[in-house]
Amino acid sequence: xxxxxxxxxxxxxxxxxxxxxxxxxxxxxxxxxxxxxxxxxxxxxxxxxxxxxxxxxxxxxxxxxxxxxxxxxxxxxxxxxxxxxxxxxxxx
Amino acid sequence: xxxxxxxxxxxxxxxxxxxxxxxxxxxxxxxxxxxxxxxxxxxxxxxxxxxxxxxxxxxxxxxxxxxxxxxxxxxxxxxxxxxxxxxxxxxxxxxxxxxxxxxxxxxxxxxxxxxxxxxxxxxxxxxxxxxxxxxxxxxxxxxxxx
Numbered sequence: 001x002x003x004x005x006x007x008x009x010x011x012x013x014x015x016x017x018x019x020x021x022x023x024x025x026x027x028x029x030x031x032x033x034x035x036x037x038x039x040x041x042x043x044x045x046x047x048x049x050x051x052x053x054x055x056x057x058x059x060x061x062x063x064x065x066x067x068x069x070x071x072x073x074x075x076x077x078x079x080x081x082x083x084x085x086x087x088x089x090x091x092x
Numbered sequence: 093x094x095x096x097x098x099x100x101x102x103x104x105x106x107x108x109x110x111x112x113x114x115x116x117x118x119x120x121x122x123x124x125x126x127x128x129x130x131x132x133x134x135x136x137x138x139x140x141x142x143x144x145x146x147x148x149x150x151x152x153x154x155x156x157x158x159x160x161x162x163x164x165x166x167x168x169x170x171x172x173x174x175x176x177x178x179x180x181x182x183x184x185x186x187x188x189x190x191x192x193x194x195x196x197x198x199x200x201x202x203x204x205x206x207x208x209x210x211x212x213x214x215x216x217x218x219x220x221x222x223x224x225x226x227x228x229x230x231x232x233x234x235x236x237x238x
Contacts, residue, residue: 063159
């Protein structure tokens with residue numbers, strides 16, 4: 001099924017400058033895989049060399065962090081939205 | 093290239109730092125990117141600081157808040173253009189930790205020094221480069237009427 005993936009500002013240069021990309025997928029993992037297949041330049045910004053999501057990349061299915069769902073195996077529905085948000089932190 | 097911010101929003105983010113002193117405040121800047129790579133802030137969104145273990149010198153915005161803010165911004169035809177936080181009794185300049193934990197390239201990171209509870213200086217820094225070679229550049233912060 002076709003679902004939307006929201007792309008944050010820092011990743012748009014590698015996603016054809018788009019803020020929303022539609023992919024066909026049954027799971028979050030398939031959606032992310034479809035995303036980097038469509039836009040290969042995104043791969044190294046989302047995944048480390050071992051194929052895992054980079055530690056500062058948070059992926060949400062609607063309002064839930066996929067780390068607390070079934071991670072890549074989390075199933076998706078037509079009305080779902082995946083949002084990618086890099087972490088925001090720091091301090092003096 | 094500049095970060096333009098209406099005076100009432102500029103004062104809002106500075107007052108947030110005063111309100112949370114001696115702890116760091118944090119929040120999101122929502123607005124628009126313009127053709128000349130500048131940014132205009134339309135809304136300042138105060139956030140909770142999840143670093144309750146180290147509030148005086150660390151901040152972290154919950155990703156779930158970021159998701160909500162991003163979604164609301166997009167529905168309003170706007171975007172996340174940057175973030176702000178405060179440095180209690182410390183200069184308004186980015187630290188090694190600020191850079192290490194910054195990942196929104198192309199966005200502004202605004203820092204306010206708050207000394208003895210009063211906001212002093214507010215500076216903006218633009219995050220550039222890919223993760224392995226990222227760096228901050230000083231950015232012109234232009235306070236506008238509205």
